[in-house]
Amino acid sequence: MPARNATDVAAQNGAKQVKALLFDVFGTVVDWRGGISRxxxxxxxxxxxxxxxxxxxxxxxxxxQPAMEQVRAGNRGFVRLDVLHRENLDQLFGKYGITGISEEETDHLNRAWHRLRPWEDVLPGLHRLHRQYVLGTLSNGNIALMVNMARNSGLPWDAVLGAEVTRSYKPMPETYLGSCEALGLRPDQCMLVAAHNGDLQAARDCGMKTAYINRPYEYGPHQKVDFEATSDWEFIANDMVELADQIGCP
Amino acid sequence: MPARNATDVAAQNGAKQVKALLFDVFGTVVDWRGGISRxxxxxxxxxxxxxxxxxxxxxxxxxxQPAMEQVRAGNRGFVRLDVLHRENLDQLFGKYGITGISEEETDHLNRAWHRLRPWEDVLPGLHRLHRQYVLGTLSNGNIALMVNMARNSGLPWDAVLGAEVTRSYKPMPETYLGSCEALGLRPDQCMLVAAHNGDLQAARDCGMKTAYINRPYEYGPHQKVDFEATSDWEFIANDMVELADQIGCP
Structure with missing residues (x-):
């Protein structure tokens, strides 16, 4: 698709050497608050x-975040997010006075994270982006969680990268650098797509390109940050379809 | 699809608790000899x-095999197959008296492994199996190699597992066990699909289910083993379409 004006030309130059788009998932791709509460x-x-x-x-x-921080700080070795989610769920059962739940029922609820659904723009946007780019996850979610989620919703990932593959949690540099390296690409050949300015800053600090997706509704009434892009990310879009438009993926 | 006779019932029972089919790739899924020689x-x-x-x-x-053996024996730390392929290519250039080749041209030839094509039964078979099972690679190939190969040929993997994810080379038990674990599955919920009896034996020793695909033409006139199944694998098929028939994936 030919660029239509100077802004488009600049934006398309930002993606010129990019070969892979790597996605933050919770909040950026899927609606965890709606899915988990339902x-x-x-x-x-x-x-x-x-x-x-x-x-x-x-x-x-x-x-x-506090659970991952124990791993990031080196207080415990790497454990998958499924395990952290389960520890946190057991803790919440205590707080909410929930007792007598079977192991099967508890495990099923813990796997609600595997069944989260994408925001409505995601599938149309990703299918367009997928024609031109390698698409992967760069999430703190573990492999099984990402694979089950993708099968459940038809997310067209070529690769599941991020925490479990690199045995580190974002925003540690090794999560970003190790994910690019696993694809055999330099960081500047990979672009992080995320709804969180902090995540994008960490990716940029590693040399990756960046695309901000605005999800000011992610936390509902409790949202405190990420109402807008707070830096000059290579792309700034309201959703994945707009991102595909900006990058020039018909 | 209803089982048609006693043999079918037995075969389908073999797959009853299986959730994921994990594939050996070189020789089983793709024709490395034809692809590399061309x-x-x-x-x-x-x-x-x-x-x-x-x-x-x-x-x-x-x-x-000798290159991977250095890693398996602990004589060197884990290195990706792309690196081993490149070291071996440099060695072959010496043996064949090939000199003065640019880095770009050498790297392109090394990545011929990323461009290998599937045998003709693979895509039709995998697309049927994919409706009912999680499909993944359990290969000694690295992530970038598997991802590029899949994009190039449309292989419908849900997950790229095996050597790089487990940082070990088949037939070490950790390659099989770690791949099942990454999917959050027990070994007996995963079935290795391979054209090599030795690979299947190692998977069975880890508790995985097994399916043999007959590729007696893999090594051309130099084939020495794997002309037929040498054990009572759960499934024994001539190609992936026959495997889909036997498992009962319409």
């Missing part, structure tokens, strides 16, 4: 438990 | 070099 509510209904399931989802997500 | 011949034509390129392909493949 699954938790269904879990509650099955077990006759009435709680504020949106708050439950927020609390579960709230334990995510 | 690319080497094209390389020769471009550079005005006349050699026996089928022998060159056989020799290149012949250096594969």
């Amino acid at each position: 699954e938790a509510a269904a879990f509650g209904a099955r077990n006759g438990i009435d709680r504020d399931w949106l708050a439950f989802a927020d609390d579960w997500r709230g334990l995510y | 690319e080497a011949a094209a390389f020769g034509a471009r550079n005005g070099i006349d050699r026996d390129w089928l022998a060159f392909a056989d020799d290149w493949r012949g250096l594969y």
